[in-house]
Amino acid sequence: MGKGLPVRRAIYAITLVLLGALIIQSVWGAEPAPAQLLNASYDVSRELFTQLNPAFAAQWKAKSGQTVTVRQSHGGSSSQARAVAEGLQADVVTFNQVTDIEVLHKAGLVAADWQSRLPERASPYYSLPLFLVRAGNPKQIHDWNDLTRPGVQVVFPNPRTSGNGRYSYLGAYAYALQQNKGDTAKAAEFVAKLLANVPVFDTGGRGATTTFIERQIGDVLITFESEVNAIRTQYAKVPLVAVVPSVSLRADFPVAVVDKVVDRHGTRAVATAYLQFLYSDAGQEILAKNFYRVRNPAIAQRHAGQFPAVRLVAVEESLGGWDQVIKTHFADGGILDKAGFARR
Numbered sequence: 001m002g003k004g005l006p007v008r009r010a011i012y013a014i015t016l017v018l019l020g021a022l023i024i025q026s027v028w029g030a031e032p033a034p035a036q037l038l039n040a041s042y043d044v045s046r047e048l049f050t051q052l053n054p055a056f057a058a059q060w061k062a063k064s065g066q067t068v069t070v071r072q073s074h075g076g077s078s079s080q081a082r083a084v085a086e087g088l089q090a091d092v093v094t095f096n097q098v099t100d101i102e103v104l105h106k107a108g109l110v111a112a113d114w115q116s117r118l119p120e121r122a123s124p125y126y127s128l129p130l131f132l133v134r135a136g137n138p139k140q141i142h143d144w145n146d147l148t149r150p151g152v153q154v155v156f157p158n159p160r161t162s163g164n165g166r167y168s169y170l171g172a173y174a175y176a177l178q179q180n181k182g183d184t185a186k187a188a189e190f191v192a193k194l195l196a197n198v199p200v201f202d203t204g205g206r207g208a209t210t211t212f213i214e215r216q217i218g219d220v221l222i223t224f225e226s227e228v229n230a231i232r233t234q235y236a237k238v239p240l241v242a243v244v245p246s247v248s249l250r251a252d253f254p255v256a257v258v259d260k261v262v263d264r265h266g267t268r269a270v271a272t273a274y275l276q277f278l279y280s281d282a283g284q285e286i287l288a289k290n291f292y293r294v295r296n297p298a299i300a301q302r303h304a305g306q307f308p309a310v311r312l313v314a315v316e317e318s319l320g321g322w323d324q325v326i327k328t329h330f331a332d333g334g335i336l337d338k339a340g341f342a343r344r
Contacts, residue, residue, distance in 0.1 A: 032066040035270045039070055040090035042077040042163055042253075043204030044227045048290045049094075055286060056277045060270060068270055076204035077163035084109065084258065091262050091271045094255045094278075096127075096163035096224075099322050101256045114256040123252040124278040125292040127224040128312060129156075129164075129171045130248070132212070132231060135239030139219045143245050144175040147220065148193035155218035157201060157208040159336065163251070164205035168222040169195075169336070170325065171249035174318050178247065192339035213238065224251060225307075229291035250312040253292070 041049060053070040060068050073080065073088065081100035084090045085107040093110075095101055101122075104110040115121045133141050139152050147154050157165035169191060176190035177183075202208045205223055212221040213235055220243075223231075228242050255275050262268040277283045284296040288303040319325050329335045 032064065034067040034069065035267055037068065037070045037091045037267060037271055037274060038073060038089060039092050039094055039274075040073045040080045040084050040088060041094040042080065042096045043074055043157075043206045044164065044209070044224065044230070045094065046072070046074055046206075047230060048226075048287070048292070051286050051290070052278070052283060055282055056274055059277065059280075059282065060273060063273075064270075066270070068274075070274065074204075074206075076157065076161040076165075078103075078166075079161045079203060089261055089265075090258050091265060091267050092255065092257055092274055094253065094275075096251055096253050097166060097322075098252065098254050099326060100163065101254050102322075104256070104258065109258050109260045110256050111259050115254070117257075118255065118275060119279055120295050121252070121254070122256060122275075123254045123295075124275075124283070125253050125287045125294050127226050127251045127253070127292055128248040128310065129168045129222050129245075129251070130225045130228045131243035131245060132221040132223065132228050133219065133241050133243055135241065137241050137243070141220050141243055144172050144194075144247075145179070147172065147197060147222075148190060152197055152220065153199050153218040154194060154197045154220055154222065155200070155208050155212045156198065156222040157205050158203055159341075160330065161203045162205060162208075164208070164224055164227070165201070166330075167224075167249050167251045170315065170319060170329070171222075171245075171247075173329070173335075174249055174313050175245070175247050177318070178313075188335050188339060191335070195339050195341055225293075226291040229306075244308045244310050247311045247313060249318075250314045 039049065049072055057068050057070065060066060073090065077095045077097055077100050081095065081103040084093060084104055093101060101110060101114060105112060131141060146152065156168040159165040159169040172194050173187050173191050176187035180186040199217055200211060202211055205227055208221060208223060209227065209231055211217050213231065232240055255278065257271045257275065262271045284294040284299045288294050288299050291306065293307060294300050315322055315325060
């Protein structure tokens, strides 16, 4: 009896040690719990992120051992910003204009320093508005001035809901401003004539593409260079011609972590890595293959042949910056409204 108790105690102690070792091994050796991200993005980026997301997931799995699934939400960039501000639980946003992320900052969802967290002011790639016309270019459309001629129907998305549409409108205004040596009144008259030639305003770029290609409305579609090339690939049997105007507006594509959401979800690390992936060689290569202009000089040079030379102007340099643009063009009673858009 006296000898049995020490033996049982010894066995109990050994059991506890072994059990502890098993627990430690299971914790150390366990795969991290799967993560899920929601990326709220602009309308015409569906095919792009279909390629980017699995490439990132594979890289993150190899690096961290964690499985990550990236879900997408697409729409006009400004519409997406409003949706996130109103409660859409996006961990990251990949928009096409700075003002849409500033909306989220003002809503208390994104930190004030979001542009300094990543290179190139948090814009890993960019594009520009180009023209797409039908076979043979029957209306002989070559530059912005041709879009204001009587009888020419122009298709581009709503500049109030779509970054694509906003860059198209501002590209026309910037062209007119240069042609008229800075005369803002004449530039306003120019965009008024252009807007009068638009038969329908879709809320996003993909809707405008559908209107032009499938509904056969319009003589010319204005859209991002990347979308022009995607259309020509998707509708290879449809005879279409890309037209490069003499000058166009640089469209930076800013990205940001939605701070309030990632802190709630516990996804900050993987969300940050997701955006950093867009700057990696692998990410930049995918972007370039999808006809986006990239920041990596070597990759940009490798794909230089697919990007025509075009003189680019920037909102910050030519139009006084985004704050000025919002005030003078898009505020109630601004140039856009005075050009007749308020009645459309």
